[in-house]
Amino acid sequence: MGDNVQSIPVREKALSSDGQDDKVQAYGKGLKDEHFMFGPNYRNLNQGSFGTIPRAIQAKQREYQDLAEATPDAFIFYAYPKLLDESRTAVARVLRVPTETVVFVGNATIGVNTVLYNLIWADDNKDEILHFNTIYGGCGKTVEYVVESRYGRVSSRTIPLTYPCEDEAVVAAFRDAVKASREAGKRPKVCIFDVVSSLPGICFPFEAVAAACKEEGVLSLVDGAQGIGLVDLDLTRADPDFFVSNCHKWLHTPRGCAVFYVPLRNQALIRSAIPTSWGYTPLVEGPKATVLPPNNKSPFVFMFEFIGTLDNSPFLCVKDAIRWREEVLGGEERILEYTHALAKKGGQRVAEILGTKILDNESGTLTRNSMVNVALPLAVKKGESPLLADLAALPSVPEDDAFGVTIWLKETLMYDYNTFLPMFIYGGRWWTRISAQVFLDEEDFEWAGNTLKELCERAAKGEYKKSAEKKKKVMLE
Incomplete structure (x- = not known):
């Protein structure tokens, strides 16, 4: 039965004059539009939580599921292994x-x-x-x-x-x-x-x-x-x-x-x-x-x-x-080269827009992957204690409100900006983790920086309090 499984749809390979495979797809928004299933206005900046699949792999999964339904015993007992x-x-x-x-x-x-x-x-x-x-x-x-x-x-x-x-x-x-x-x-x-x-x-x-x-x-x-x-x-x-x-x-x-x-x-x-x-x-x-x-x-x-x-x-x-990544994306080495570089360069651009920094050590080993952690211009204030020296110039939120602010930041990104990013507190301030992927480019990070800047400004003005009051009112009614 395994012989009846169809191969994934890929383009015919051909080499350009410089010996490169000119049918391997260019990365960025064109790849996103042609191969992935995101909503038209959704920016998937969080590959690190749940991942995503291209249309070709979704079709393969459904093919296996169809084969399992066509002859359940034969497929599960004999073809599946x-x-x-x-x-x-x-x-x-x-x-x-x-x-x-x-x-x-x-x-x-x-x-x-x-x-x-x-x-x-x-x-x-x-x-x-x-x-x-x-x-x-x-x-x-x-x-x-x-x-x-x-x-x-x-x-x-x-x-x-x-x-x-x-x-x-x-x-x-x-x-x-x-x-x-x-x-x-x-x-x-x-x-x-x-x-x-x-x-x-x-x-x-x-x-x-x-x-x-x-x-x-x-x-x-x-x-x-x-x-x-x-x-x-x-x-x-x-x-x-x-x-x-x-x-x-x-x-x-x-x-x-x-x-x-x-x-x-x-x-x-x-x-x-x-x-x-x-x-x-x-x-x-x-x-x-x-x-x-x-x-x-x-x-x-x-x-x-x-x-x-x-x-x-x-x-x-x-x-x-794995085969799709080889034939459409050019293989693991090419994918990692692009996503690692995009994470580092894109993260630096987001930090530049926010006036903050990325989380890395002097050797640069912490960022040798396709995710980057960027500090947000928003600090946590503990009681009457002054903020640490490197946070003193930042807008701050009372520690008692910190959990609610984290929830508000994530929910507002989803409902107002049609994206999602993990938010967490580390070292007395908020950070976000951004994922680089083959369907993203530098413009996506530019957009993320401007969006996060606006989001933090809204939080600093206390907008999260209005949201909490509204939820409380709904619960009491």
Whole structure:
């Protein structure tokens, strides 16, 4: 049945006189209009939350769904595993790892849950989970639950970071936490860290920290939710113990889809997928009952292949998204070169319009990705305390109003300006995270700068108070 799947629509290739493929699409608004499905006036400046797909990939997903409905049993039992293997092979090439080390899960948080739920915590109550204070909120909640539900067998330790800092300081903070854990009579068992953190959206030296984990005898669990399609990845070189990355954020794959990498040496530690299903292989000897067709795959790969009746068509689209990016966009290297440059140059332009700055260190390593964090001209005032020296000239909002202002900023961007940007408070002021993408150009960042300037001026005048009063009135009526 897999032979009946149609290839994605791409233009015929031809080389120009300089040897370049002149059918590879130019980036910017023309690409947006031809290939993507945004509303005519919507500016998608937030690729980092939910991603988006081109029309060609939406058509592929619907094709797989149609095939599943045409002959459900034949497709799910026999065609689906073969198509899934094709996607596993394609994504393994992008990550530069063997195919037998990758499977798919619904999202990065599921991958982190899978690792933490499978690890065995010692009965001596000394095991400890390390994580940085930049951990994604959902994964932070997972750590809290694991600590709570294991009845004292495992604890957690937060590693504080203050940005901007150099990569060496991050590694040093990890080593300090390991030392402190051991001095407290604990056993640091696993450390969770990012490829690119969420808020602020900055590059994390994950390869260096993974190497430090190996030296310290600590398992490395890399949350690459922001990873594949956003930065260049070589997992054979980085060699983490566990790695998960969302494909739906930056790889133009439908939601939700994440690649879960476990090197062969650690696959025995992952005893079950979440949920446990037909692919589980018990350790006890004897016949292993299953409704799935027999195959020669490893227990690790087999248990993630079928975990219930879910629409896993996004997994099948991974190979098509990678091919589309190669044939229409010119491949991963060209995409990253454009989006990284646009994020840095566009972010600087937004900061120039706002009279502020971007978040980076002296080495420039924090901005080596396709997102940029720009400071807003708006500060948080704590009681009667004077603002910090570098914030003294900014309009300020009382600390008690800060949460409501953050909500107002995001909602007003949506309803008044037809866009969305993450807003967060860091270092006593508001920041925003802007995503660069192949369907954006410098004019989009120029527009974002002017829009944010107007938005902050409205907030400084107290317009958020009117909105809060209106909502309160509606609730009381």
